[in-house]
Amino acid sequence: MDLVSSEDDVSLRQVVADVGKKFDHEYFMARTKAGEPVTELWQALAELGFLGISLPEEYGGGGGTLWQLAIVAEELAAVGCPLQPLVYSQSIAGSILARYGTDEQKERWLRGLAAGTLKFSFALTESNSGSNSQGIATSARVEGGNYVLSGVKTFISGVDDADAILVVARTGTDERTNKGQLSLFIVDAHAPGLTRQPIPTALQAPDRQWTLFLEDVELGPDRLVGELHRGFRAVFDGLNPERVLGAAFSVGIGRYALDKASRYVKERAVWGVPIGTHQAVAHPMAQAKVELEAARLMLEKAARLYDAGLQAGESANMAKFLAAEASVHCLDSAIQVHGGNGFALEYGLTDMWWLARLLQVAPVSREMVLNFVAEHSLGLPKSY
Ligand SMILES: Cc1cc2nc3c(=O)[nH]c(=O)nc-3n(C[C@H](O)[C@H](O)[C@H](O)COP(=O)(O)OP(=O)(O)OC[C@H]3O[C@@H](n4cnc5c(N)ncnc54)[C@H](O)[C@@H]3O)c2cc1C
Incomplete structure (x- = not known):
């Protein structure tokens, strides 16, 4: 795994972030309040080929990697647009259909998924x-x-x-x-x-x-x-992409929160200096940043192992666990350093809370991840 990002990855991140910023968190929340899907953003992503980026070229996809789909999910979440359908539609259904679907099913369903015209x-x-x-x-x-x-x-x-x-x-x-x-x-x-x-x-x-x-x-x-x-095998295969995408989603939320918090504590001054000067304010953010970067590394490892056709279960579970914990810590520290403003909806933090928290429970709970690690990584007896 090359620790230096490729030019392609850097430019993919940039283009996705630019699209995400055009819509942004306010748009995301407006659609949420209206109880309607983010159709315009979804269409914009489809036109740029991002929804099918990891799906096979012969069915209209980009022929790319799970890692690239994870970049798309992370960058969107990092600008306040965490899109859950990327997890259950593009990553789970997409990867299962690509691997297990018949030619006819791929033609009928996968092509639409890749084009962004069908959602699962x-x-x-x-x-x-x-x-x-x-x-x-x-x-x-x-x-x-x-x-x-x-x-x-x-x-x-x-x-x-x-x-x-x-x-x-x-x-x-x-x-x-x-x-x-x-x-x-x-x-x-x-x-x-x-x-x-x-x-x-x-x-x-x-x-x-x-x-x-x-x-x-x-x-x-x-x-x-x-x-x-034999569906359990197929579901199991779909779970690694799901965990990778879940981790990307969490990492993006963590980045979103720390980005807001860093800007805020550099400007807000109540004792004559920016509050970020105080270590009690800075350290929880710094600690969350450390956790976030560790989660990002594990996320990349999991995605790259999966893309190389190697065993990705352990690192996908670990990435999911680390990223969910880190994003909750990032968001919590961001809310804390905003003081009362952390609760004001215009600061766009508390409205992300349950999304970040969700990833500690779904698609797989932190306890079930730890069960997996205890059993498969440490060789401990299964308790259930
Ligand atoms: C917002 C949201 C969206 C969701 N979307 C989907 C979806 O699209 N499709 C879908 O199929 N599901 C979906 N889910 C379901 C989700 O995957 C489950 O909620 C999750 O897997 C946990 O299952 P459960 O809720 O039945 O909890 P339970 O299995 O009842 O577990 C309750 C608690 O006990 C712990 N626990 C259970 N067994 C053990 C054990 N052996 N060892 C240690 N701890 C244990 C769990 O970790 C958890 O903390 C969604 C859930 C939510 C909240």
């Missing part, structure tokens, strides 16, 4: 199984050559703005381990039998969360992604 949601979580993904109850049974899906998914992001949903369903049970055999299906967002209910949350973001009710949703055989019963 990703539906794994269920209230009864939670972090235990293999314990899901949503089932897909075979009937006359078709699949019929039934079950309830919860906390599914962006369904109202999605064209399709990549749904993880149970298609059998492994008799040896008693664990669910999972399969992946593409469900139209308006499929008959699919209904949804919003879940009000504290998040300040254009994408909302939904409970999805699947009642005998019938799908043709062309909607199965990858092999029947």
